[in-house]
Amino acid sequence: RVWSTGRRCGLKLQFLYFIGINMRASVVMRRCAGRRYKGSFPSLVINSKGYFPQGAFAEAQAEYLEPDTKTVTKLEKQLRDANAGIVAHFYMDAELQGVLGAVDYKHIFTSDSLAMADAAVKMAEEGVDKIIVMGVDFMSENVRAVLDYKGHNHVEVFRLSDSEIGCTLAASAETQGYQAWLNKARTTGNSLHVVYINTSLLTKAAAHDTVPTITCTSSNVVRTILQAFHQIPDLTVWYGPDTHMGHNLVSLFTAMSTLPDEDIRKVHPEHDQATIKSLIPRLQVYPQGTCVVHEMFSSDVVKKLRADYADCNHTAHFEVPGEMFALASEAKLAGKGTVGSTADILNFIKGKIDDAITREGPQKIRVTLGTEAGMTTPIAKSIKAKLAEVGRDDVELEIVFPVSSEAVASDDGLG
Numbered sequence: 001r002v003w004s005t006g007r008r009c010g011l012k013l014q015f016l017y018f019i020g021i022n023m024r025a026s027v028v029m030r031r032c033a034g035r036r037y038k039g040s041f042p043s044l045v046i047n048s049k050g051y052f053p054q055g056a057f058a059e060a061q062a063e064y065l066e067p068d069t070k071t072v073t074k075l076e077k078q079l080r081d082a083n084a085g086i087v088a089h090f091y092m093d094a095e096l097q098g099v100l101g102a103v104d105y106k107h108i109f110t111s112d113s114l115a116m117a118d119a120a121v122k123m124a125e126e127g128v129d130k131i132i133v134m135g136v137d138f139m140s141e142n143v144r145a146v147l148d149y150k151g152h153n154h155v156e157v158f159r160l161s162d163s164e165i166g167c168t169l170a171a172s173a174e175t176q177g178y179q180a181w182l183n184k185a186r187t188t189g190n191s192l193h194v195v196y197i198n199t200s201l202l203t204k205a206a207a208h209d210t211v212p213t214i215t216c217t218s219s220n221v222v223r224t225i226l227q228a229f230h231q232i233p234d235l236t237v238w239y240g241p242d243t244h245m246g247h248n249l250v251s252l253f254t255a256m257s258t259l260p261d262e263d264i265r266k267v268h269p270e271h272d273q274a275t276i277k278s279l280i281p282r283l284q285v286y287p288q289g290t291c292v293v294h295e296m297f298s299s300d301v302v303k304k305l306r307a308d309y310a311d312c313n314h315t316a317h318f319e320v321p322g323e324m325f326a327l328a329s330e331a332k333l334a335g336k337g338t339v340g341s342t343a344d345i346l347n348f349i350k351g352k353i354d355d356a357i358t359r360e361g362p363q364k365i366r367v368t369l370g371t372e373a374g375m376t377t378p379i380a381k382s383i384k385a386k387l388a389e390v391g392r393d394d395v396e397l398e399i400v401f402p403v404s405s406e407a408v409a410s411d412d413g414l415g
Helices: 056-060 069-082 094-103 112-124 137-149 168-172 178-185 201-210 221-231 243-256 262-268 273-282 294-298 299-308 320-333 342-357 373-390
Strands: 043-047 049-054 086-088 108-111 129-134 154-156 191-196 212-216 236-240 283-285 313-317 337-340 361-370 395-400
Touching: 043 056, 043 373, 049 056, 049 137, 049 299, 049 373, 056 373, 069 086, 069 094, 086 137, 086 243, 086 373, 094 108, 094 373, 108 262, 112 137, 129 137, 137 154, 137 201, 168 361, 178 191, 178 201, 178 236, 191 201, 191 221, 201 212, 201 283, 212 221, 221 236, 236 273, 243 273, 243 283, 243 299, 243 320, 262 273, 273 283, 299 320, 313 320, 313 342, 337 342, 342 361, 342 373, 342 395, 373 395
Parallel strands: 086 108, 086 129, 129 154, 191 212, 191 236, 236 283, 313 337, 313 361, 361 395
Antiparallel strands: 043 049, 043 395
């Protein structure tokens, strides 16, 4: 790989010696195409007193929410001695997130991919000289690039493994098919390629060499695309490689086009019904890019949610299949859901709990988690702490995991 520093030493290939934890996923979710879902989905109830899992899948998520204190103390000491910080993605294994969340050390930050590199820069500005990235390779690359851009070339960036930490979505942008799609964009007048951050630096560089390219995340993709269409007349935007996200964006803009102009301007001040309707045919989506993590939300899952979980708030990441996104979008219009990034989902749930705290009497908020279950740790820890802080023992959150028992496998064969 070619790093912005022009050298490989920015990525020392080691890490988990710091913790002494073997990084293996506690559970692996796989798609169960064609199977019917029986019984209730697993769930995790959270209140000021603790965590109460319902079902084996939820038990796996809850197991590490209260980690071993010796491991926590050991990690804190090793990080301080090494003058190292950690930036981790919400999707990391529950065992690791549980330990990180318990360490009393300011240079640990768990977030979506948008904020990881910015957090690393802040740590460098405060004197940290090593950054450990807990995520897939494109996240390490992004941290390295942003640190260099901000003048922190001396800060070392550590990966989790000496082997490739891949991503199926990133790999889909490294194919001949993706390059052919970009070549088509190049021959189309006034084209802009908007590439999802979940791709390698090599992919981004090769794309920009073919057609003007800017990078987005799930947190800013809507604003990015709307701003581009506003600034450049007759623009065609080519969005890739995430096919689900691209189609969900088209659905979102189609729904927006029916809203009153004043509501549209709350999303972007320079757009109205006419401009939104005009941009939809000029938003091209790459047709062959998916993330296997989000493929679990099949049509059967959504049918069960509609039939048996109508009282729930529904959430969906931009990367989920269209049926799940549509369910959460409908819920959002009714004030009972949200769509967007992992940060959007976390903030929505926090907001629901804040509202419940203002009401008298017992309150129970039920939310389906339409994204990877690694989000459980930051949600559970933040909600438990909030309820304990305000002394509301009669308010609780139930996180519903829309997976079946057949969608859970042990990791014994992963090595």
